[in-house]
Amino acid sequence: MGPLVPEIISNEFNLVIAFIVGIGFGFILEQAGFSSTKKLVGLFYGYDFTVLKVFFTAGVTALIGVLLLAHLDLLDMELIYINPTFLWSALLGGAIMGAGFIIGGFCPGTSVCAAAIGKIDAFAFIFGSIFGIFIFIEGYPLFEKIYKMENRGAVRIDEYFSISPEFFAFLLTLIAIGAFIAVTQIENKVNNKKVAFSRVSLMKHLASGTIPFLFIAVMVFTPDRQEYIQHQIAEARQQKKCTFKEIAADKLAYELINNHYKINLIDVRNPASFKKFHIPLAINIPLDQMMNREWKAYFVQKHKINVFYADQDTTAKKACLLARFIGKSENYVLRESTAQFRDLVFNIEPPATAASKKEFNTYKFRSQAAMDLLNMENALKKFSQPVKKKVREIVGGCS
Amino acid sequence: MKTKSFMNPYMAGLILGLVLLSTIYITGRGLGASGAVKSVVVATVKTTAPQHYEDSRFYQEYDKTHPESPLRSWLVFEVLGVIAGAFLSGLISDRVAFKLEKGPGIRNRVRIIAAMTGGMLFGFGSQLGRGCTSGAALSGMAVMSFGGILTMMVIFGSAYGLAYFARKLWLKG
Incomplete structure (x- = not known):
């Protein structure tokens, strides 16, 4: 462009x-x-x-x-x-x-x-x-x-x-x-x-x-x-033709911990909500800014997958769909909302003593994941910052 | 040899517009001319009077916004291209010759003095107005710059207003 x-x-x-x-x-x-x-x-x-x-x-x-x-x-x-x-x-x-x-x-x-x-x-x-x-x-x-x-x-x-x-x-x-x-x-x-x-x-x-x-x-x-892209999206949604690749909270946590370099976790909510809470390692690209030039590199790539999440399922799906139209990359939607993810992974209650082994394992995995993710975010602070493409002022005129 | 006639003005305008459009698409800026002359002036002062260069306000402001050598500017290279392009066009159409062009009623000396005076005014005005007919008016029109279009209207308006007083320079007695 x-x-x-x-x-x-x-x-x-x-x-x-x-x-x-x-x-x-x-x-x-x-x-x-x-x-x-x-x-x-x-x-x-x-x-x-x-x-x-x-x-x-x-x-x-x-x-x-x-x-x-x-x-x-x-x-x-x-x-x-x-x-x-x-x-x-x-x-x-x-x-x-x-x-x-x-x-x-x-x-x-x-x-x-x-x-x-x-x-x-x-x-x-x-x-x-x-x-x-x-x-x-x-x-x-x-x-x-x-x-x-x-x-x-x-x-x-x-x-x-x-x-x-x-x-x-x-x-x-x-x-x-x-x-x-x-x-x-x-x-x-x-x-x-x-x-x-x-x-x-x-x-x-x-x-x-x-x-x-x-x-x-x-x-x-x-x-x-x-406008054309927005129109296409509206149409696709109306006809319910679109299928989304979804990823579950546990799977996402697992992938993030083991293969974080393969995933762009993208929070499409507004910056204020992002600041309040976000899934560790996520970057913030508000939905209405997705078409901006500086984010383009995220949506045109073949090495990483993009995972979108938001407070509502529809917002995340909209973002995923938009990404499909503006770029070329593999896009997933987090099945859970932000709050659900937080409750599942970060606010998990220890199971009752009579719980099954599976429940204990889940608890163990999630509480460990919560810790790991927070540690990783700290450790990778420098790397997980979004790489904003610098938009340079152009000089011109008669200067 | 008879010189070839000029290009149809609308065709020339169309091509000029496309040149300008490509320039904007590729570089994000328009064409210009007076800025190159300024670069030459600044470079000359910088090399011949470095002390004065350090002391003057304008050069210091210029230095701040132009960290590289004043001659290493986009417009200087563009104007070098203009010289080459115009010369090429003159060659093709058999128009290259040392010649003094003037209105019918005036002597050579008057024409030279008028050209110098006009140049001085235009040079001065282009600095005050941040660009000349190329940089402010033409390029400004293409990107809908309010200031550029305003400058363009004032340039032509002022020239029209003064045309009567300068008629002896250009028209028959």
Whole structure:
């Protein structure tokens, strides 16, 4: 699941990736004509709207792509870098950049492209931007206050306006297409160009305009992967088709004592109940957190078996079923509830003197098991802590 | 030789969007440009004026968040790629040449001064605004960053607002 850095691709190799995507970025900017300053500023005088067309198309494409990948559970939206919002610096910085754009005729990325193909004015622009950045850095104590004012954090626009991400994508696409139609007309008027759309070309434009909406519709009208899994579970439960492999308390105690390294004992209750009492050696993964990325390793493995338990039989079974859908591992449910296990093993009363030999044996086994388990938990404290997969912050933006 | 015409803007936008999408999928971050220039500035100061580097607030904050050498940054490598990619594209389309591009009504010297001034403003603004058209506006739009989209609107709004006053730089007399 994305992003691939730093889990699947190392931070070292990431620099190679940077170079490769840089090539793609530079190539396409140059092909689009962004190495020409006259083409860039054409947007502001109405004779060439290439910048707007390229920019908006790229933004809409990437946004819908991001949402689609998230919808399919291939990309974790919580992990990608969202530029933080500092209200005043965004407004003021943006205004100054706008002035730089209209006076200098480039922005930093395009100036690099233009310089790469030998534009002398682009070299001047880069030289200027080095100087501008130097001024900011040296004068930082002066600007620091406004730089850090009105910090809103890494807020997303859909969160800010409390709309769904899909709705924002829909709006943005609508605005983009509206803008494309409008600017093309302005362009033709300014350049005194008469264009009559042929039927075929009109159909082509119409068809390509509907594609983004189709993708958005797919996201709105189909359940995402998590919803899909929940739905599958509900259905399986309703039809009572699922069979569970159960494990009895005594068997579990025996296995834990003798083969603890083969078992993940998973307590799916909430952390508070877990803290109050749990079966020794268990780890706590609350049911509602099972789909979180950090636990994934537990549900995709072939060397250990997972044993789930909870206060109610249904909760444990639900967890077991969920594990079956999100991963690939051998899953068992403890037949007893937490309280039953505790009473059976930890609160066991010595049998009456007239009891059978079997009862005495059971008592002996369980009271010994209780002691062993507690000792083991102590001894294995370090090892039985859940191995939480570290979820690393991703750096990004222009830092 | 006649230079080849530019790519259809929508096609270019689509490909650029896919490049950006792959970047986000692989690395979890977007594209950028101005940050690389900053890295160069910081690295230069670090090597030429180490004492000053130790004393200034900004460099110290930068050092704390960037434990490795300033040039060992993602954006520096990305911009090296941009240079290579743009050059390659220029070669393919016969556009590589030393050339000064300017509006019809101005002298070369004016264009150079304007480009430098514009660069200075853009460089300064990109630091204040935490990113330029690539890092804040384009990448911000793709991940729906409120700040990024706001910055984008202000950049273009401000440029439109000032376009009238800068018209002599770009349009015929």
